[in-house]
Amino acid sequence: MITVLLFAELQEATGRERIEVEVNDMSVSELKDWMKRKYSLPQIDRVMTAVNEEYALPTDRVKSGDVVAFIPPVSGG
Amino acid sequence: MITVLLFAELQEATGRERIEVEVNDMSVSELKDWMKRKYSLPQIDRVMTAVNEEYALPTDRVKSGDVVAFIPPVSGG
Amino acid sequence: MDKKLFEIVEDPIQMEEVIEKVTRREAGAITTFLGTVREWTNGRKTIYLEYQAYKPMAIKMLAQIGEEVEGKWKDTKIAITHRIGHLHISDIAVAIAVSSPHRKAAYEANEYAIERIKQIVPIWKKEHWEDGETWIGDQLEKISYPNGSPNIERG
């Protein structure tokens, strides 16, 4: 099981802050594609991904127990 | 009569903060030369001069009632 | 690196406290940057802002910026506090303090830090305008990830 965290516009688009996904061992880009279809999130294409609080590449693998956060363009400061 | 104000090293070299000089209408550089001889102040050559709180040129005239300040290299900040 | 140097808070930022964290006997210069809530942006009036953070990762990224700064500018020390939640006009959203023996480094390191905050720290701002609301991202401001700059480091 993977925990997915959603913030800002993604949180509002889905109405969810946190989603548990019943998959094991997929790539970040496969997970994004799955999220895009399942929650109708075209904007996820321009979103960074963090795995366990570190920025990740599209080819990085996500495994059971990981916490994946989708990071829309940041606007702090 | 001209009032001369002295600061920092000039104040310590002369032991004076303020000198009344009994002259009228001389140039800034003439006043400096006079100060240099009278108080043995060779360092006055590298000092700026302010007349009535504005920086002045060596050729500016100083008249009775003016307040002349000798401004050693500044080191604020 | 002292964890308290990098904080995400919900209460008003006390500038003096952030400055104190970097004050040192060997420092002759301290620069600070305060990001405050501006009333007008591109002709639209802001009523208030809402900041959200992915808090544990945001603190990590602030600490990473601190390491970058102290690597690039020798003998600097930096502290950063970012506030989240509901902010009004003129409230301080972020405070950065840098101390250094000499002033040039203190200015440069401070400006570098705010640029990096705007690139890599997972914090989001929602503008509540007079006539609507929007999460701010690259569609309205500058592109947030120029040249893919969040420096992904491989473990």
Place this chain on the structure above:
Amino acid sequence: MDKKLFEIVEDPIQMEEVIEKVTRREAGAITTFLGTVREWTNGRKTIYLEYQAYKPMAIKMLAQIGEEVEGKWKDTKIAITHRIGHLHISDIAVAIAVSSPHRKAAYEANEYAIERIKQIVPIWKKEHWEDGETWIGDQLEKISYPNGSPNIERG
């Protein structure tokens, strides 16, 4: 120009007060610079410093720097407080705050102001070292009047 924006004081500088003077609804960025008393300079240990000012002219010159800044960087507002008298290690000698709608101008204007203070404001620092004392001028630090820069303006 508000006279209180430019002050020479003898008591400790309260940073928050200087910042408050430039805080405005239209500002999104406030930079500050604090010049603090450093313990070591070129291998010599400072015990304390003594600052002296030609006070009325120093305030005038600070105000002139303010005009220069606000002329060069549109929509900036600046406040400067310089402390004189007896200062110890880590005490704040000078505080500069600049507010601006955008951060770039706030950094640039702030750095310009401290450079100008070191050129034209009649304030002098006497270092009390472990082993002696000296009035600091161009013999020990940088030349104070590069290119005769005190901008003598003819009336």
